[in-house]
Amino acid sequence: MIFALVASVAVAEVSIGAWGRGIFVPVQANNHGDDNMTSVQRTWDGGNWTTYDQDAMARIGFTVAGNSDNVGFQVDLRADGALELNDVAKIWVKPMDMVTLTMGQYFDDTLRGNTAFGSFDWLRAYGNNNGEDITFTRISSSANNKNYEVDPGFLITARPVDALFVAVNFADAYGLTENLFNKIQVQFGYDIDGIGLFRAQYYSQELGDDADATMEVAFKLTMVENLYADFGFRMFLNDDPGALGEAKEKDVSAYAKYSMDAIVLHAQTIFKLMDDDNAYTFGAGVDYDMGDGIGVQADVHYFNDVWGKQTAGETAITFFAGVKKGFSNGLVGAGFQVESSDETAWAIPVRMEYWF
Numbered sequence: 001m002i003f004a005l006v007a008s009v010a011v012a013e014v015s016i017g018a019w020g021r022g023i024f025v026p027v028q029a030n031n032h033g034d035d036n037m038t039s040v041q042r043t044w045d046g047g048n049w050t051t052y053d054q055d056a057m058a059r060i061g062f063t064v065a066g067n068s069d070n071v072g073f074q075v076d077l078r079a080d081g082a083l084e085l086n087d088v089a090k091i092w093v094k095p096m097d098m099v100t101l102t103m104g105q106y107f108d109d110t111l112r113g114n115t116a117f118g119s120f121d122w123l124r125a126y127g128n129n130n131g132e133d134i135t136f137t138r139i140s141s142s143a144n145n146k147n148y149e150v151d152p153g154f155l156i157t158a159r160p161v162d163a164l165f166v167a168v169n170f171a172d173a174y175g176l177t178e179n180l181f182n183k184i185q186v187q188f189g190y191d192i193d194g195i196g197l198f199r200a201q202y203y204s205q206e207l208g209d210d211a212d213a214t215m216e217v218a219f220k221l222t223m224v225e226n227l228y229a230d231f232g233f234r235m236f237l238n239d240d241p242g243a244l245g246e247a248k249e250k251d252v253s254a255y256a257k258y259s260m261d262a263i264v265l266h267a268q269t270i271f272k273l274m275d276d277d278n279a280y281t282f283g284a285g286v287d288y289d290m291g292d293g294i295g296v297q298a299d300v301h302y303f304n305d306v307w308g309k310q311t312a313g314e315t316a317i318t319f320f321a322g323v324k325k326g327f328s329n330g331l332v333g334a335g336f337q338v339e340s341s342d343e344t345a346w347a348i349p350v351r352m353e354y355w356f
Contacts, residue, residue: 014066021353022058023123028347042080044124057081058352063088070094074106102155108139110157110165111189111199113218113230115255117266118285118299119320119337123349126337127318128283128301129309130270134253135232136199136218139169139185165189171205196221213237228257249274262289266299272307279306283318293326297335309341316341322349330354 022040029036042059057080065074071093076086090104102108113135119127132138141153152174157167169185185203192198197220204213218232234251250273258265269282285299298321303309309316322335331353339345 018062018356020060024350030345100157106141112138126339126347127320135230163191195223226259230255277306314341
């Protein structure tokens with residue numbers, strides 16, 4: 001029976017993968033005057049400022065996927081306290097080589113802007129929480145591409161030629177048919193050979209006549225050896241503050257990564273241009289590979305008083321330094337993080353991560 005099951009799985013091209021991360025914090029001091037705390041949490045949890053959150057556990061995740069030339073599926077599960085569905089539960093079909101249809105809960109990161117480095121992979125509450133979707137927002141079946149909750153949708157992607165990528169995403173595919181196009185995301189990407197990747201998109205993410213519409217353009221420079229540079233512009237078209245940003249807000253963002261031997265340098269900035277006042281942040285970081293799987297990381301970030309990272313009306317500075325030891329299927333590391341605004345918060349994270 002076991003041999004028959006294994007044989008059927010192999011023939012069907014079903015695979016199992018996994019990724020997870022947890023952070024043990026033996027001591028953390030928040031900036032609200034409360035007692036020091038101990039916790040186990042995930043990178044993206046809020047820091048547990050006042051009380052221990054039982055939902056803040058290590059991410060224990062795994063994926064079951066089936067792939068063939070024209071049909072496949074993927075299910076992401078997590079056991080962060082209880083076994084449940086995670087971000088992705090999708091069916092995909094390729095009716096022809098250049099077109100893929102996807103249904104269910106899904107993400108598509110083909111054109112996504114990813115500027116993650118340093119403290120973004122440790123405790124974001126004490127560091128930088130701007131690392132993904134900064135220059136260009138990912139495709140998501142959710143009505144709000146910025147959160148971790150996803151709802152079912154229907155996605156059409158096409159690559160007529162290698163350099164061109166086009167996508168039409170019907171997010172949150174339920175409700176009145178007349179509102180279907182009020183929850184749509186249209187992406188376009190073109191790879192200019194030897195120069196860089198140009199991207200543009202429009203997405204609207206609320207029901208009815210008051211759809212919260214956004215436009216984005218971005219360019220990723222690839223022509224300079226050892227340099228990764230990405231620049232983005234985002235404009236919110238709504239007249240009133242909506243789910244994604246302030247009315248008529250315009251965001252300008254940039255990220256650069258330069259590699260030289262064992263050293264990688266990072267720089268990031270985001271400006272939010274608004275009617276009343278402007279919010280901005282900038283930061284820099286460094287990675288150093290010491291060999292034998294050992295790496296050292298550090299970063300520093302500044303947030304102005306309009307950004308309001310932890311305390312509204314106060315500027316904030318974050319600092320992180322840490323060391324990690326990598327293995328074939330994971331890593332372990334420890335660091336020190338400080339977030340200072342009106343008062344100072346700090347934490348000592350111990351990070352464990354796996355991938356299979």
